[in-house]
Amino acid sequence: MTQDIGTAKLRFADYPIDKMIYVVGNEQNYHFQVLSILLDKLGFEWGKGLVHFSYGMVELPEGKMKSREGTVSMPTTWWRR
Secondary structure, eight states, X not given: OHHHHHHHHHHHHHSOOSOEEEEEEGGGHHHHHHHHHXXXXXXXXXXXXXXXXXXXXXXXXXEEOBGGGTBOOOGGGTOOO
């Protein structure tokens, strides 16, 4: 949680944004609800501007997709044009 608070602070300080959208699996729903509440309680006006767009689990042949571990699949490798 503290890593996400710090990262959110940096993003809002470094970029001219008023909303941030997180696109992650639905197993993270509670985490992002709490993150938004914490940021708001800590006095960050943009805390309520976080949006969590959740989806079902993405399974790769190697296992679960985890961006922090580098096991991700870019859409360019599977998206049909």
